[in-house]
Amino acid sequence: xxxxxxxxxxxxxxxxxxxxxxxxxxxxxxxxxxxxENRLAIVLLLSERDRTVRELTEATGLAQTLVSHHLAPLRxxxxxxxxxxxxxxxxxxxxxxxxxxxxxxxxxSNATEAAGCDC
Amino acid sequence: xxxxxxxxxxxxxxxxxxxxxxxxxxxxxxxxxxxxENRLAIVLLLSERDRTVRELTEATGLAQTLVSHHLAPLRxxxxxxxxxxxxxxxxxxxxxxxxxxxxxxxxxSNATEAAGCDC
DNA sequence: TGCCATCAACAGTAGATACTGATATTACTT
DNA sequence: AAGTAATATCAGTATCTACTGTTGATGGCA
Numbered sequence: 001x002x003x004x005x006x007x008x009x010x011x012x013x014x015x016x017x018x019x020x021x022x023x024x025x026x027x028x029x030x031x032x033x034x035x036x037e038n039r040l041a042i043v044l045l046l047s048e049r050d051r052t053v054r055e056l057t058e059a060t061g062l063a064q065t066l067v068s069h070h071l072a073p074l075r076x077x078x079x080x081x082x083x084x085x086x087x088x089x090x091x092x093x094x095x096x097x098x099x100x101x102x103x104x105x106x107x108x109s110n111a112t113e114a115a116g117c118d119c
Numbered sequence: 120x121x122x123x124x125x126x127x128x129x130x131x132x133x134x135x136x137x138x139x140x141x142x143x144x145x146x147x148x149x150x151x152x153x154x155x156e157n158r159l160a161i162v163l164l165l166s167e168r169d170r171t172v173r174e175l176t177e178a179t180g181l182a183q184t185l186v187s188h189h190l191a192p193l194r195x196x197x198x199x200x201x202x203x204x205x206x207x208x209x210x211x212x213x214x215x216x217x218x219x220x221x222x223x224x225x226x227x228s229n230a231t232e233a234a235g236c237d238c
Numbered sequence: 239t240g241c242c243a244t245c246a247a248c249a250g251t252a253g254a255t256a257c258t259g260a261t262a263t264t265a266c267t268t
Numbered sequence: 269a270a271g272t273a274a275t276a277t278c279a280g281t282a283t284c285t286a287c288t289g290t291t292g293a294t295g296g297c298a
Binding site for chain 3: 172183184188206207208
């Protein structure tokens with residue numbers, strides 16, 4: 001805890017594949033944000049239209065606290081934006097730059113379903 | 120078993136957004152598989168070309184055990200395929216439908232850099 | 239046949255995080 | 269001003285998972 005200096009020997013990829021390793025480091029958090037089914041549900045709901053926390057709570061059936069809890073990391077990653085409106089907070093997807101490849105992967109879901117990748 | 124990625128059974132969303140919720144449930148495991156930076160690095164490396172476990176171990180600088188450990192869930196999700204070749208196991212991305220988006224992500228500029236979404 | 243290389247599976251541990259209930263904060267309403 | 273609706277934050281717990289070291293299994297090679 002205090003005796004050990006947390007020097008994670010993440011030797012900063014230096015090989016010819018260093019760029020890819022770095023890219024993975026940069027992109028992983030984005031995927032992680034979508035790796036939870038509840039957070040992904042929220043993002044998919046927002047891909048339809050902007051919604052307030054209350055709407056998200058109703059649509060998902062989750063506790064308000066939990067919805068808010070999941071929105072926090074999405075916010076900090078810049079995947080969603082907040083716009084106070086009245087006493088509600090309207091959430092929206094950030095942009096397409098990241099969601100475009102996501103859509104491509106999303107379309108893959110049917111293919112890989114049941115591990116039946118028939119390509 | 121850390122290879123299990125599925126979660127506890129949820130009460131099957133029944134609202135008008137049930138389809139989206141279900142879709143999130145189906146899709147989350149895929150994103151989860153890519154949410155770890157080491158696993159994502161492996162996938163990105165495989166998007167370049169097929170590689171043996173040894174090659175992946177060298178390219179990532181990870182312990183062989185860890186690489187094998189990460190390959191297991193990718194295998195079970197059907198995201199990668201294995202082809203024994205001599206005493207090596209050659210891994211490859213499941214299909215082009217999956218390779219294409221991953222290539223796109225691998226070649227993605229630093230535009231989506233953390234919180235730097237300027238849209 | 240012994241030896242080595244390659245890879246996967248088996249515990250065990252440390253750290254992360256999803257979820258809950260309670261509380262604080264802000265903005266609208268009457 | 270008081271009340272209420274809408275969100276966010278604060279602990280606390282339980283679960284999950286990434287990582288390690290070791291062991292086991294399999295396929296070439298001398």
